[in-house]
Amino acid sequence: MxxxxxxxxxxxxxxxxxxxxxxxxxxxxxxxxxxxxxxxxxxxxxxxxxxxxxxxxxxxxxxxxxxxxxxxxxxxxxxxxxxxxxxxxxxxxxxxxxxxxxxxxxxxxxxxxxxxxxxxxxxxNFISDFYPNCILVDIGSSTTDIIPIKKKRVIAKGTNDYKRLLFNELIYFGVIRTPITAIEKKKNLIYENFANLGDIYRVLNKLPKKIDLGPSQDNKSKSKNDSARRIARIFGKDYKKNDFNKWKKVALQIEKKQKKILKDNINKIKKKNFSSSIPIIGAGVGEFLIRNIYSKNNYFTFYSKLKSIKKIxxxxxxxxxxxxxxxxxxxxxxxxxx
Incomplete structure (x- = not known):
């Protein structure tokens, strides 16, 4: 078959x-x-x-x-x-x-x-056979799904995007196509689509090229320097190669903010649906964010249950x-x- x-x-x-x-x-x-x-x-x-x-x-x-x-x-x-x-x-x-x-x-x-x-x-539905009580967190290029599973049943309160957004079960950010300004809320930013979170995670060397398929915001290369140049534009700056480490620090700060938003929303879902500790299951191109938040004792990946295919x-x-x-x-x- x-x-x-x-x-x-x-x-x-x-x-x-x-x-x-x-x-x-x-x-x-x-x-x-x-x-x-x-x-x-x-x-x-x-x-x-x-x-x-x-x-x-x-x-x-x-x-x-x-x-x-x-x-x-x-x-x-x-x-x-x-x-x-x-x-x-x-x-x-x-x-x-x-x-x-x-x-x-x-x-x-x-x-x-x-x-x-x-x-x-x-x-x-698939992962519930392996983890009957858990929260599945799947971070894609532009969205994050936070899905509670109890007794092998998907118990999400939302059944469409509107309700899932309402119940914090869908967050409209990912790690590639999402605008940086969805995470970084400073007033002195240029709210144009000069860069996206893909630039942040290219600078931090966390995006596999095999998965980073779409064009950049300016249709230029996805190198670390060109990604840093696009980030600088959001802050009203011109980029110089000597400034790479400066923009890498900015990228790390934005990653930290995204992880905090993510953890806060996961905790909301956990508090609403579970009274005891349950495992967090990570998936998606942004799985690295979840892995960095949770300890190994209570964290597993979707890929650990796949025998016939490599994670990448x-x-x-x-x-x-x-x-x-x-x-x-x-x-x-x-x-x-x-």
């Missing part, structure tokens, strides 16, 4: 092909700015399909429906469902739902609210891996009933 899991984002497509009989996993990530042109999505899906070859089934989760190229999320979800079923084969394609857990095209088109922006739920190849593909594994279990259970 081979299943390809797809996490269709508004800026990246993350894919995982799992051969369950051979216990082999392949992942791919592709920069795909859906908001610029819907044809970017068609071309990217076709490209990945060609690279990965045939599979028995496809498991889909998505967040690209919130791209502003669509009038609303409902229309965005329907458009993406139709594109995927046309390219991948409707018979082979299943859509992850927070209610069922998988829907075929006909039902998916009717229940878009159970499908859109549910990649966090899929990752939490799994980072950012957590939801794609999760939906593929969840679909495999779903189909096994379905067959066992007959």
């Amino acid at each position: 081979e299943i390809i899991g797809w996490d269709i984002g508004g800026a990246h497509i993350k894919v995982s092909k799992i051969n369950f009989s051979k216990e082999k996993t392949i992942t791919k990530q592709l920069y795909c700015p859906v908001w610029m042109n819907i044809n970017n999505l068609n071309k990217s899906i076709l490209k990945i399909k060609k690279q990965l070859g045939r599979s028995d089934y496809h498991a889909i989760t998505m967040t690209a429906e919130l791209s502003d190229i669509f009038k609303n999320r409902n229309k965005g979800t329907k458009k993406i469902i139709n594109i995927l079923c046309e390219i991948l084969s409707e018979k082979k394609t299943f859509f992850y739902s927070n209610a069922k857990p998988f829907l075929k095209k006909k039902e998916a088109l009717k229940k878009t609210n159970n499908i859109n922006s549910m990649n966090w739920h899929a990752t939490a 190849n799994a980072i950012n593909c957590e939801a794609a891996i999760s939906v593929a594994k969840l679909l495999n279990s779903f189909l096994k259970n379905k067959r066992s009933k007959f």
Whole structure:
């Protein structure tokens, strides 16, 4: 049995092909700015399909429906469902739902609210088999999910972005595409998109090149010096190479502020949902931030439970891996009933 899991984002497509009989996993990530042109999505899906070859089934989760190229999320979800079923084969394609857990095209088109922006739920659903009581923290390029799991159940109070933001279960910052001014709130800053947090973590040498796929804010290189130059612009300064260590210190201060915001929000979720100590599970390209906050005794990573793939190849593909594994279990259970 081979299943390809797809996490269709508004800026990246993350894919995982799992051969369950051979216990082999392949992942791919592709920069795909859906908001610029819907044809970017068609071309990217076709490209990945060609690279990965045939599979028995496809498991889909998505967040690209919130791209502003669509009038609303409902229309965005329907458009993406139709594109995927046309390219991948409707018979082979299943859509992850927070209610069922998988829907075929006909039902998916009717229940878009159970499908859109549910990649966090899929990752939490998968990890709950290994950590029945925990908080999963998944930090991506532009968002952070803080998901409480109790007795193997995802107990998040929010079921959509609006409510998840309200309950501190979704923070709209990541470690790449987020503006620096989302963390650094000083009054004497230039509130322009000269730089982003990707520049901060390139200066600190914490972003793997394999995952840092999108363009920089000025479309120049992602070297440490060019990243520091972009950071300097936010502070109204011109950059000189001799000043690198100065801007590295600024980057460290911003990282410290982001970790504090992160820890405060995790503690809020913990206090609301748990009366005793529970493990924190880290995931995503920003996993390094969580690892630095918590002690080894009560901290684990999503990747520790993956046997057929190295961590570097799994980072950012957590939801794609999760939906593929969840679909495999779903189909096994379905067959066992007959």
